[in-house]
Amino acid sequence: AQSVTQLDSHVSVSEGTPVLLRCNYSSSYSPSLFWYVQHPNKGLQLLLKYTSAATLVKGINGFEAEFKKSETSFHLTKPSAHMSDAAEYFCVVSGRAGRRALTFGSGTRLQVQP
Amino acid sequence: GAVVSQHPSWVICKSGTSVKIECRSLDFQATTMFWYRQFPKQSLMLMATSNEGSKATYEQGVEKDKFLINHASLTLSTLTVTSAHPEDSSFYICSAIRTSGSEDTQYFGPGTRLTVL
Numbered sequence: 283a284q285s286v287t288q289l290d291s292h293v294s295v296s297e298g299t300p301v302l303l304r305c306n307y308s309s310s311y312s313p314s315l316f317w318y319v320q321h322p323n324k325g326l327q328l329l330l331k332y333t334s335a336a337t338l339v340k341g342i343n344g345f346e347a348e349f350k351k352s353e354t355s356f357h358l359t360k361p362s363a364h365m366s367d368a369a370e371y372f373c374v375v376s377g378r379a380g381r382r383a384l385t386f387g388s389g390t391r392l393q394v395q396p
Numbered sequence: 397g398a399v400v401s402q403h404p405s406w407v408i409c410k411s412g413t414s415v416k417i418e419c420r421s422l423d424f425q426a427t428t429m430f431w432y433r434q435f436p437k438q439s440l441m442l443m444a445t446s447n448e449g450s451k452a453t454y455e456q457g458v459e460k461d462k463f464l465i466n467h468a469s470l471t472l473s474t475l476t477v478t479s480a481h482p483e484d485s486s487f488y489i490c491s492a493i494r495t496s497g498s499e500d501t502q503y504f505g506p507g508t509r510l511t512v513l
Contacts, residue, residue: 318504323506324506325400325489325504325505325506325507326440326489326491326504327504328501328502328503333499372439372440383430383442383445384430384440384442384491384502385442386432386439386440386441387439388438388439389438389439
């Protein structure tokens with residue numbers, strides 16, 4: 283079985299400062315990992331995904347994440363927060379090969395202060 | 397990018413009635429779709445896997461007779477909440493798998509908010 287733990291339920295940053303959203307995963311096999319963002323009243327949008335290629339993954343809107351197997355982590359970062367980044371972020375792990383359902387973390391609400 | 401739609405976006409119904417939610421992949425075919433449920437301020441929980449032309453696979457604890465899933469075509473899956481009760485009020489989100497070469501990408505619909513009075 284696989285699982286993800288998002289270490290912070292809520293993160294607040296000032297506009298223009300770095301963003302760090304933390305995620306640890308547990309998996310008995312090589313996982314695929316994702317970060318999704320959910321804006322209010324909108325669908326989930328894929329930010330980036332890791333599928334065993336480069337460990338540093340660049341996504342949309344300036345976000346990136348680094349897969350660290352030794353730490354079982356997949357933290358999401360952005361150098362400079364923008365007001366439009368305020369949303370709910372989910373760290374997600376995929377099922378084993380052949381079972382593509384996703385297991386979602388509990389989510390981190392990012393608040394960006396002006 | 398690929399688009400997945402859901403209809404309706406919100407619905408209010410009386411306790412005991414049934415509600416059907418549609419999930420469509422608009423610009424690609426999807427043999428596999430998923431249905432998730434999200435309670436307020438909580439994460440998404442997988443309810444079932446919808447496979448075109450075959451029976452859905454339900455997660456443990458999800459009543460298959462209450463949440464009927466039909467995946468009759470490669471672009472449409474429906475979730476019917478039968479005899480709805482207030483505890484079924486939730487945000488229901490579908491997703492569809494788009495396969496490109498050897499890579500699968502999951503695209504999500506915008507969700508349907510169900511309120512059972």
